[in-house]
Amino acid sequence: MLLLAAAPVMAQLKGSIEYNLWRAQQGDTLTVFAEKAYIRQSASPKATIQDSLTTGQTIIAAKLIETEFTMKGITAPWYQVKYKVDGKQKEGFVWLGLMAFGSYQKDSVQFLYGIDKVTPGEIKEADPKYVILVKALNAKHAVLDKKSVTVDGGSFAISSDAKLLGGMGLDKISTIFRLYFSGESCGIPDNYIYYGWNGARLLELPGKTSMFDAGAVAHTETLLFPKEAGGQAGKIIRLTVDEEFGEDGETVAKSKSIREVYIWNGEKATKQ
Numbered sequence: 593m594l595l596l597a598a599a600p601v602m603a604q605l606k607g608s609i610e611y612n613l614w615r616a617q618q619g620d621t622l623t624v625f626a627e628k629a630y631i632r633q634s635a636s637p638k639a640t641i642q643d644s645l646t647t648g649q650t651i652i653a654a655k656l657i658e659t660e661f662t663m664k665g666i667t668a669p670w671y672q673v674k675y676k677v678d679g680k681q682k683e684g685f686v687w688l689g690l691m692a693f694g695s696y697q698k699d700s701v702q703f704l705y706g707i708d709k710v711t712p713g714e715i716k717e718a719d720p721k722y723v724i725l726v727k728a729l730n731a732k733h734a735v736l737d738k739k740s741v742t743v744d745g746g747s748f749a750i751s752s753d754a755k756l757l758g759g760m761g762l763d764k765i766s767t768i769f770r771l772y773f774s775g776e777s778c779g780i781p782d783n784y785i786y787y788g789w790n791g792a793r794l795l796e797l798p799g800k801t802s803m804f805d806a807g808a809v810a811h812t813e814t815l816l817f818p819k820e821a822g823g824q825a826g827k828i829i830r831l832t833v834d835e836e837f838g839e840d841g842e843t844v845a846k847s848k849s850i851r852e853v854y855i856w857n858g859e860k861a862t863k864q
Contacts, residue, residue: 614688614693616656616688618656619652619653620652620653621650621651621652621653621695622650622652622653622671622673622686622688622691623649623694623695623704624645624646624647624648624649624650624690624692625647625690625691625693625706625727626690627647628644628645629645629646629649629686629687629690629691630643630644630686630690631643631644631645631651631673631675631685631686632684632685632686633685634685635657635670635672635685636659636661636670637661637663637687642682642684643675643677646733647704647727647729647733647735648702648704648729649675649733650675650695651674651675652674652675653673654671654673655671655672656671657670657671657672657685661687661689663687663689664689664708664710665709665712665720666689666709666710668687668688668689669687670686670687671686671688672684673685689707692704692705692706693705693706694753694754696754696755696756696769698756698766698789699766700730700731701729701789702728702729702730702731702733703726703727703728703729703754703756703769703789705724705725705727705769705771706725707723708723708724708725708740709723710745711723711742719748720745720746721742721743721744722745722749723740723741723742724740724741724742724743724771725738725739726738726739726740726741726769726771726787728789728794736792736793737792737793738794739787739796741771743783743785744773747775747776747780748775748780748781749773749774750775751773751774752772752773752774753771754769754771755770756769757769757770758819759819760817760818760819760820761817761819762788762817762818762828763826763856763857763858764790764858765788765789766789766790766791767788767789768786768787768817769786769787769789769794770785770786771784771785771786772784772785773785778804778806779803779804779805779808780803781801781802781803781811782801782802782803783799783800783801784800784801786798786799786815790859795860797828798815798828798852799815800813800814800815801813807837807841807842809834809835809836810833810834810835810837811832811833811834811835812832813832813833814830815828816828816831818856826855826856827854827855827856827864828853828854828861829852829853830851830853830854831850831851831852832851832852833848834847834849834850835847835848852864
């Protein structure tokens with residue numbers, strides 16, 4: 593596996609240029625996530641377009657530009673970048689909202705994930721929703737499949753990362769692509785979203801959530817795949833433990849455990 597973007601993804605904080613969704617640093621390799629990304633002559637959506645790149649192509653981050661732009665609800669800064677066209681080294685400016693959060697390689701398949709749009713909360717004070725896309729590309733950067741998932745944004749998605757886990761013993765699955773979104777403080781859950789790749793499609797798998805509110809409660813979910821200790825062939829097992837702490841904030845006063853079993857038939861996980 594080749595990890596092209598290992599830095600954690602920081603949540604969108606409008607007006608705080610250094611804390612953006614991508615956390616790009618000078619010298620980082622960025623991967624185009626949008627169907628088309630315009631490289632402009634200056635850091636402005638009105639600037640002259642000098643080149644256009646497509647999904648899966650890469651550029652090198654050279655310098656953060658302290659100018660923000662908002663489109664589809666996404667607020668992100670611009671970056672001066674270096675890239676190649678027809679073998680020639682060039683420089684220009686790109687809006688980070690067009691870049692992937694991360695790029696991950698498994699054999700000839702490239703997995704990207706990024707943000708498609710941001711939608712406001714149901715009430716003014718509510719956190720926004722992030723519509724996240726996962727894309728699987730072939731060696732020629734053609735999209736083989738893509739999936740969309742909506743996650744709570746704002747304080748509920750301060751950081752994110754992704755990882756390829758291998759097949760984990762699931763029939764017809766060559767690798768599992770796991771997304772992770774974390775909140776900014778105690779009492780806000782960490783959410784894990786899983787997709788299985790069968791060579792042609794991204795298949796939804798059960799996910800898990802964990803939450804810890806210091807001195808009060810803890811909610812922990814663990815997924816067991818067939819290959820793992822305690823796992824069973826043809827099944828995905830989710831173990832949930834809910835704990836309440838006593839007045840000292842340390843002693844567990846109450847605990848409840850739940851075991852859920854999902855039957856995997858090579859295409860779909862069905863709760864038993």
